[in-house]
Every structure is written in C-alpha cells, then in structure tokens.
Amino acid sequence: MIEGRQGGESLLFLTDEQLRKGIEAMFFAYRGFTADPDRILENHAYGRAHHRAIHFINRTPGTTVNNLLSILGVTKQSLNRVLRALIDDGLVESRVGVRDKRERHLFLTDTGQTLERALSDAQCARMRSAYRAVGPDAVVGFRQVLEAMMDPEARTQFKKIKEET
Amino acid sequence: MIEGRQGGESLLFLTDEQLRKGIEAMFFAYRGFTADPDRILENHAYGRAHHRAIHFINRTPGTTVNNLLSILGVTKQSLNRVLRALIDDGLVESRVGVRDKRERHLFLTDTGQTLERALSDAQCARMRSAYRAVGPDAVVGFRQVLEAMMDPEARTQFKKIKEET
DNA sequence: TTGGAAAGTCAACAAGGCTGACATAAAGTC
C-alpha cells in the first residue's frame, strides 16, 4: 500500500503487459545501442568483445587482467584471445606490475585511444540524441531502472568505475 | 539542486562522463536482464536465440517466418536452425497458411507455453522488482530513453507489437 | 622454501551469427 502511493489505482506500470513491453524495449534498444560501434569494428576486423575491452581499459587505465576479467565476466581464455589481438596490433600496452611483477597493467596506446574515440563518439552520439530527445528527468529514471536491474556485484562494479574522479 | 536545471540550463546530463556512465549502465543492466532466463535455458539445452523466438511467437501467435525474421533481425539460416529445434522438440507448431500456402504460421504448443511462462516469469520478476524499487515516474523515463535509442525501423516494430490489444 | 595467486597458452568444443548456393511449392503475371 505504501508502495504505489496513488490510492488503489495504478500499479499499472507493473502489469504483465507493461513488463513485457519493457523486456522488448530492452531488446530493441540494446540492438540500437551496439549498432554504431559494430559498424566501425567491422572495418577493423574486431568484434564487440574487443570494444568492451577497449572501453574499460580506457575507463580505468592501468587496470590488471584479473580486474578486467571480473568486470567483463568472461573467462581468462576468452579475454586473452581478444587482448592478445589488441596488444599484437599495438592498440593496448601491457606493462609488468611494479609492486607485483605477476600483474600486468593495461593501457591504451595512442592508436588504441584513437579507435576508442571513434567508437565512443559513435555510441555517445546516439546516447546524446536519445537523452536530448527525452530530457533530464527521463534520463534520471532511465539510469535508476538500469541500476536496479543489475546483479548486486555488477552494481558494485558499476559504481566503482570512475567514482574516483 | 533541483536535479536537471541547476543554474544556467545545465545540460549536465549530456557530459561525456554522464554519457559513458549511461553506456556502462546499459552493459551491466543487459547482463542482469538476460541472466535469469539464461539459467533456465541451460537446463533445456537452449540459448538466447531460442528464447527470443519463443518470446515473439508468444507475443504474436500465428506470425509468419518472414515476419519473425524481420523482428529478430537475423538471417533465415540462423532462425531456421533455432526454429527447427523448437519444432522438433514440440514447443512450436508450424501451420501452413490458409490464404497463402507458402507461408508458415508459428504457434507455441502447450509445452512451448509452459517454457515461455517459466522464462518470462523469471525475467518479469527482475523487471518488476526494478520497477518497484524506483517508482512509476522513473519507469516512464526508462521507457522513453530506450525508445529513443532504437533504430527507426526497430521503433516501428516495437510499437506495432501488441498495440492491437 | 613452499603454497598459492596472477597470468599466459594450447586444444577442443558449442552457440549463434554470417554468406552462398540450391530446391521446392505456391502465387502472381503476361
């Protein structure tokens, strides 16, 4: 009773139909969300996996492999394949840890940053135009729902990224 | 302090940092979004592709293969592999068209509906709890941003589904 | 000094995308 405030009316946004529309909205929107970067990646013989690695290395430069692994939620074999390609192609630099020499700290090279820019420019452009179309209040709601949909560990990682800025 | 419009207009929600956080939120949220169904599908030796087919056949019973193809945005070879498995396993029924006998109309069988229920119950549960946690206004914003992020054709399809109810 | 953590690598496999080629049946057209 406390929950939906408005008297007896309207938990309308919780009807089965509304929830299913939400599910479909996520599906279609995610396709749009990845469409622009995908087009760019094609020209570089890279895929979404490379994009994700590039994105998070850019966001937390110097991150270790293990840390990246837990953010991306894949196996090290999977990540390693992608990482090796990026390192071989000179987009990512892997520096041996100073304090702990077992660790590798990952950085984007200039070339890597250039690609990162191209990818994020494209993706941000769509985001920006969507944000602009709906206004700040909707954006706040958008972010709130997304955050509430995450697994708790993912939410923790999400909050951790760049909060140190 | 009033959220969006501090001082001179504040397009603060359009800063690079905000946009990147939005991108990351989509990434982490989508993982949560698919996590519950994925667990169920494992036990059935199905994947996300099967889930999507089941979902949209349930939403528009009697849909043709071609229509499903354009909703899912994959090739017929890809869809066919998935569809064949579902038909062979007795979850989907394919009926020859009455008006046009070239067409196949797709329906979920009782078994198919049972699995669909299990999948959507899991996914809706997460959706519902997220919606409930943030309230109706945030949900409206959420849906608005998602819709604005879609490609135009996807948006058209999105709106078409179930509007006839 | 030894156990265990971080990283890397090899091999094999599966899902689910893709392209290209080709087959069939039914509709539609001239």
Add this chain to the structure above:
DNA sequence: GACTTTATGTCAGCCTTGTTGACTTTCCAA
C-alpha cells in the same frame, strides 16, 4: 500455360566469442 517472384527450407562452410580442462611460468608471502 509459361515464366517470374516470393516464402520457406536446407546444405556447407566460415567467423566470433563464449566455454572447459590441462599445464606452465613467474613471483609474492607465510
């Protein structure tokens, strides 16, 4: 009636990106 187009299905082969399992090297720390 012959021809073309459409809807569907299927075979074969390829790619990306995920998985498991086994094994090595390096090196920190107790």
